[in-house]
Amino acid sequence: xxxxxxxxxxxxxxxxxxxxxxxxxxxxxxxxxxxxxxxxxxxxxxxxxxxxxxxxxxxxxxxxxxxxxxxxxxxxxxxxxxxxxxxxxxxxxxxxxxxxxxxxxxxxxxxxxxxxxxxxxxxxxxxxxxxxxxxxxxxxxxxxxxxxxxxxxxxxxxxxxxxxxxxxxxxxxxxxxxxxxxxxxxxxxxxxxxxxxxxxxxxxxxxxx
Amino acid sequence: xxxxxxxxxxxxxxxxxxxxxxxxxxxxxxxxxxxxxxxxxxxxxxxxxxxxxxxxxxxxxxxxxxxxxxxxxxxxxxxxxxxxxxxxxxxxxxxxxxxxxxxxxxxxxxxxxxxxxxxxxxxxxxxxxxxxxxxxxxxxxxxxxxxxxxxxxxxxxxxxxxxxxxxxxxxxxxxxxxxxxxxxxxxxxxxxxxxxxxxxxxxxxxxxx
Numbered sequence: 001x002x003x004x005x006x007x008x009x010x011x012x013x014x015x016x017x018x019x020x021x022x023x024x025x026x027x028x029x030x031x032x033x034x035x036x037x038x039x040x041x042x043x044x045x046x047x048x049x050x051x052x053x054x055x056x057x058x059x060x061x062x063x064x065x066x067x068x069x070x071x072x073x074x075x076x077x078x079x080x081x082x083x084x085x086x087x088x089x090x091x092x093x094x095x096x097x098x099x100x101x102x103x104x105x106x107x108x109x110x111x112x113x114x115x116x117x118x119x120x121x122x123x124x125x126x127x128x129x130x131x132x133x134x135x136x137x138x139x140x141x142x143x144x145x146x147x148x149x150x151x152x153x154x155x156x157x158x159x160x161x162x163x164x165x166x167x168x169x170x171x172x173x174x175x176x177x178x179x180x181x182x183x184x185x186x187x188x189x190x191x192x193x194x195x196x197x198x199x200x201x202x203x204x205x206x207x208x209x
Numbered sequence: 210x211x212x213x214x215x216x217x218x219x220x221x222x223x224x225x226x227x228x229x230x231x232x233x234x235x236x237x238x239x240x241x242x243x244x245x246x247x248x249x250x251x252x253x254x255x256x257x258x259x260x261x262x263x264x265x266x267x268x269x270x271x272x273x274x275x276x277x278x279x280x281x282x283x284x285x286x287x288x289x290x291x292x293x294x295x296x297x298x299x300x301x302x303x304x305x306x307x308x309x310x311x312x313x314x315x316x317x318x319x320x321x322x323x324x325x326x327x328x329x330x331x332x333x334x335x336x337x338x339x340x341x342x343x344x345x346x347x348x349x350x351x352x353x354x355x356x357x358x359x360x361x362x363x364x365x366x367x368x369x370x371x372x373x374x375x376x377x378x379x380x381x382x383x384x385x386x387x388x389x390x391x392x393x394x395x396x397x398x399x400x401x402x403x404x405x406x407x408x409x410x411x412x413x414x415x416x417x418x
Binding site: 011192 | 210211213216219220221222223224226239260261274275276309310311312360361362367368369370371372373374375399400401402403404411412413414
């Protein structure tokens with residue numbers, strides 16, 4: 001029986017719903033594409049060296065799974081944090097969104113190795129020059145309409161590792177980053193991918209044709 | 210700088226987004242009513258004495274803030290856990306819902322003191338007779354269309370006090386429970402309301418005309 005006269009004893013500190021995870025598509029069909037509709041541009045206004053990555057705050061709006069969210073910040077991991085069927089890509093972009101009551105949705109993009117990404121290069125150049133300038137992300141390239149990908153409940157991937165974070169991981173992005181760009185990040189910050197975490201029974205939805 | 214070679218050291222165990230809370234309406238108008246559309250009935254199939262309350266599992270469906278949820282279970286607190294403008298009502302009903310990816314929404318109803326609630330009385334009678342029988346909740350009475358109320362991000366109110374729980378607290382329910390029914394619960398289980406918790410900057414939305 002629960003002791004209502006000793007409520008301070010109730011806390012336990014299990015962490016069962018952590019991110020990142022290995023994403024595996026199951027056979028259950030949900031819908032052909034992820035329901036995300038973002039502004040044409042997110043405007044990035046401040047570039048922050050947080051010693052673990054570059055973090056850029058800014059503004060923009062998106063409707064994600066039928067609720068309105070405000071874009072908060074973007075940051076980068078090299079190599080990728082989420083893996084797909086056990087396979088790790090070289091880079092992962094996190095677009096963090098929040099709504100009025102503080103629910104967090106992170107839209108993760110997994111670029112492939114290829115041509116240099118010009119927006120990312122502008123961010124790197126501003127960082128190198130120590131001259132933060134406003135950069136805008138052209139969303140139709142970053143979060144394409146009718147993207148396919150994964151949807152699950154997890155956590156922040158850096159401390160305080162807060163749970164209750166909703167993840168949308170796009171798995172068919174046409175974005176690429178170059179080996180030079182990846183090398184620059186790893187040289188600057190070291191590898192900054194958290195290990196994949198146990199699912200502990202969590203269901204992952206896969207949105208795909 | 211974050212030590213990616215010592216990731217086990219990252220956990221901290223702050224609990225900043227806990228429930229219940231004192232709910233205070235601000236002046237910002239969101240929408241006239243809470244966007245909840247439930248089935249006509251939830252069918253309760255199993256009645257459980259969990260030593261802290263009566264918990265009934267069952268099935269039903271609801272669209273809550275534009276997403277589909279399945280009803281999981283209902284249980285009861287006496288007196289109420291959430292307070293409104295510092296005022297505590299005598300009873301609180303929690304209808305717990307979950308969606309495919311494990312997001313939890315609890316719809317809380319705060320009946321007023323008045324006539325005996327017949328569905329609650331059937332539940333009490335089944336409990337007293339130790340003869341669990343299927344009970345159905347007529348939702349139009351329990352979650353009225355166009356209800357007003359509060360919307361915020363919190364936690365379970367019993368261990369493990371998991372955060373990331375979305376709360377919808379209806380504040381204009383026409384449900385009543387009798388003093389006898391309240392007395393029965395408190396005699397059976399003791400007072401089972403968790404203390405209200407600090408908001409720590411959380412925003413609460415109020416949906417009302």
